[in-house]
Amino acid sequence: MPEMSETVALEAVPVSKGWEDKAARITTITPVLARVGKRNQLLVKLVTEDGLTGWGESGLSGRERAVSAAVDHFAAFLEGQDSRKIGRIWQECYRSQYFEGGRVLTAAISAIDIALHDVLGKRLGVPVYQLLGGRQRDVIPTFASTMGQDRQELLEHTHKLIHAGWDCVRIYPSNFDRGEVYSPRTSLPEIADDLKAMREAIGHTVTLGIDLHHRLSVAEAASFCNMLPSGTLDFLEEPIRSEAPDAYAVLRGMTDIPFAVGEEFSSKWQAAPFLEKGLTQFMRLDICNIGGFTEAMKVAGWSERFYVDLMPHNPLGPVCTAATVHLAAATPNFSWLETRQSPVENLGFHDTGIFPEQVQLEGPVYVVPDSPGLGVEVDEDAITKQDPTHVEAPHLRRPDGSVTNW
Numbered sequence: 001m002p003e004m005s006e007t008v009a010l011e012a013v014p015v016s017k018g019w020e021d022k023a024a025r026i027t028t029i030t031p032v033l034a035r036v037g038k039r040n041q042l043l044v045k046l047v048t049e050d051g052l053t054g055w056g057e058s059g060l061s062g063r064e065r066a067v068s069a070a071v072d073h074f075a076a077f078l079e080g081q082d083s084r085k086i087g088r089i090w091q092e093c094y095r096s097q098y099f100e101g102g103r104v105l106t107a108a109i110s111a112i113d114i115a116l117h118d119v120l121g122k123r124l125g126v127p128v129y130q131l132l133g134g135r136q137r138d139v140i141p142t143f144a145s146t147m148g149q150d151r152q153e154l155l156e157h158t159h160k161l162i163h164a165g166w167d168c169v170r171i172y173p174s175n176f177d178r179g180e181v182y183s184p185r186t187s188l189p190e191i192a193d194d195l196k197a198m199r200e201a202i203g204h205t206v207t208l209g210i211d212l213h214h215r216l217s218v219a220e221a222a223s224f225c226n227m228l229p230s231g232t233l234d235f236l237e238e239p240i241r242s243e244a245p246d247a248y249a250v251l252r253g254m255t256d257i258p259f260a261v262g263e264e265f266s267s268k269w270q271a272a273p274f275l276e277k278g279l280t281q282f283m284r285l286d287i288c289n290i291g292g293f294t295e296a297m298k299v300a301g302w303s304e305r306f307y308v309d310l311m312p313h314n315p316l317g318p319v320c321t322a323a324t325v326h327l328a329a330a331t332p333n334f335s336w337l338e339t340r341q342s343p344v345e346n347l348g349f350h351d352t353g354i355f356p357e358q359v360q361l362e363g364p365v366y367v368v369p370d371s372p373g374l375g376v377e378v379d380e381d382a383i384t385k386q387d388p389t390h391v392e393a394p395h396l397r398r399p400d401g402s403v404t405n406w
């Protein structure tokens, strides 16, 4: 043992490199801009020296070119590294620019991290969930959404979904998107009446939620909650923006409706106050935004500690769906995974021909794939046949001309 006053040069410590494997080194990491259905996605293709290919997806739809540039930055120092050092690679990407974190960077990290898990699963010949502790459930339950144009259609859609086996239905009110003007005072009473009619029609055995797309102020959100008799809603998704946890704390004290928040979180640090202060009752993390499997598993564990179930965000493509299915398979505290393919809605992300192999929805559940990796194949020729011209999300305004969230 050295004396306390002595220092030991790090170079002097013998380090075994025997666990490294040149064949597993990353050869290329390529951002791939793809039109998948109605939106563009930023996929990431990762190839290793021994010819394995992994795919990832970033969740920052609409600003995918910014993520693409971040992936290029990361590729510059990741190529040549051992693809199996997934946790270390996460740390190096997150912290390498000194100015750590932020949604653009973690969307890029997410895609790379998912691709690394895909490759490792293929290398070991196991599905990704085996890398996460193994399966905890047979299938992955989903919730479906309805964007019915009026109350009659909302009720028709809901009955159709229940008949097809869904036990959780979320409405995304269509009066959000009638033109570019959004007026809470016009919209909210109409939605509240729709929800009361839906609850009366379906009883309490079906879980009913609504996504308000963080368009409201605290006062507007509280007002909306007060329009609903207790028990009408089982979850209220994103009534306000999530940058200010203390604002959520104020709203939390004004209503007893459970909240579902988290699709925009880009780290465990953003999720932490929502769990520690009881500000969300469902964790809506998006594995393609929060930092891939590496970060999502940490947030899942932290959610379990607070008896909060995951209800992951999943409105994009088959790579995100597959990654989330593996996450859900390996997580004990899980409720429903968002699906956007159902008898009443299909955003067209799954039937583009780009993904000849992908996770399958059977009735209201996703089947957990047992093939090595994610269980997704990508047809790169099919990507080149699509036109990834930029798609800008709607820019909504209030009746007075000011900006509000889409």
Ligand SMILES: [Mg+2]
Residues within 6 Å of the ligand: 211, 213, 237, 238, 263
């Ligand atoms: Mg949402």
